[in-house]
Amino acid sequence: MIIIIGAGLSGLLTAYRLKRAGIPFKILEARNRIGGRIxxxxxxxxxxxxxxxxxxxxxxxxxxxxxxxxxxxxxxxxxxxxxxxxxxxxxxxxxxxxxxxxxxxxxxxGTSNLINCLYNQLDEGDILLNQTVREIKFLNNSVEVYADTVYIGSRVVLAIPPKLWAKRIRFEATLPSELMEIAEQTHTWMExxxxxxxxxxxxxxxxxxxxxxxxxxxxxxxxxxxxxxxxxxxxxxxxxxxxxxxxxxxxxxxxxxxxxxxxxxxxxxxxxxxxxxxxxxxxKNTFEATDIPHYPHQNNGNQFFRKTFFEDKLVLSSSESAAESPGYMDGAVFAANLVARKLIALDGLKAF
CATH class of the missing domain: 3.90.660.10 (Polyamine Oxidase; Chain A, domain 2)
Structure with missing residues (x-):
């Protein structure tokens, strides 16, 4: 099972693509609603x-x-x-x-029309709300995600702004220091x-x-x-x-x-x-304070966000991670499509 953190546009579209490919997943969303910044x-x-x-x-x-x-x-x-x-x-x-x-x-x-269309393609139990992820552990053959309970999967997708996961989630083993520094200094669109x-x-x-x-x-x-x-x-x-x-x-x-x-x-x-x-x-699930204000779209689209980590157990996806139109809805769609293709290929299936 693939665990997707975040039920914004990128997370929901990734889930929809996985659903169509027959790959099991679960979305964990910290808010009490879907849509993120939509x-x-x-x-x-x-x-x-x-x-x-x-x-x-x-x-x-x-x-x-x-x-x-x-x-x-x-x-x-x-x-x-x-x-x-x-x-x-x-x-x-x-x-x-x-x-x-x-x-x-x-x-x-309304823009939420797109969110609702994606949501309606999923099953009732595919999304769990009010699930604030605090820690992620990468083991030899699995990933453990700690929220209100522990979720165990094969891979995890971080479909939330980089600054949020860099500052709020504890990783074991630790992520590369350069990635963490870039993520902490990445402007979150709308923040x-x-x-x-x-x-x-x-x-x-x-x-x-x-x-x-x-x-x-x-x-x-x-x-x-x-x-x-x-x-x-x-x-x-x-x-x-x-x-x-x-x-x-x-x-x-x-x-x-x-x-x-x-x-x-x-x-x-x-x-x-x-x-x-x-x-x-x-x-609180969008804004994270920083000592030095970021300029608009700072580090958005950074190439580090397109890498996978821990033998493909960790994949990054959000509007800010996209190579095209980073920081916009278009970027969230681009990132989700790219990540879904990676995950489907890693499962040995034919991508959309």
């Missing part, structure tokens, strides 16, 4: 709001191929040509025209992001003819976009809050956000039906 929250009127991974582009061919494999539709993100912009706290909020942008896309029904979304019964911006795209160097919100569904029957706005505002408590941060949005969009924005945010640095 988390679609359903708000008023069944409006999907993305608190994690959202957008992808034409360059992300691995993800697009997976969506086509599952016949999951996606649609182009609406982008205003005229946008609101605030250069600083003392600057006025201006509107100006931006050049044409390369298209970006969102998954119909310090704050996402926010508001839903509305009606799209006030359409009746007023306003832009719904907003960029700010002042904050708290730094980017804000149209977040309606593909049919434009459910209405929302969504974006990012400057990570420095994580120091505020929830109520003060929310008050600052609403005050900013009213200055941009007017009083109508205060008629929202839902206000949802996710401070990813408060997600």
């Amino acid at each position: 988390n679609t929250v359903i708000g008023a009127n069944d409006t999907p709001m993305e608190m994690g991974a959202t957008w992808f582009g034409d360059q992300h061919q691995n993800l697009k191929a997976l969506l086509e494999e599952f016949e999951i539709r996606y649609f182009e993100q609406y982008m205003d040509r005229i946008v609101y912009y605030q250069a600083s706290q003392t600057s006025p909020i201006d509107s100006f025209q931006i050049p044409n942008q390369a298209p970006s896309y969102r998954i119909e029904g 310090d992001s704050i996402k926010v979304a508001l839903t509305f019964d009606q799209p006030f911006w359409q009746t007023t003819g306003q832009p719904r795209t907003f960029f700010s160097n002042a904050g708290p919100i730094t980017e804000f976009y149209d977040h309606c569904n593909s049919e434009r029957t459910k209405f929302a706005l969504c974006g990012f809050i400057n990570s420095s505002f994580k120091k505020l408590d929830d109520s003060e941060r929310r008050a600052r956000v609403i005050d900013q949005l009213k200055k941009v969009f007017g009083p109508k924005v205060g008629e929202f039906t839902d206000y949802v945010e996710c401070v990813w640095s408060e997600e």
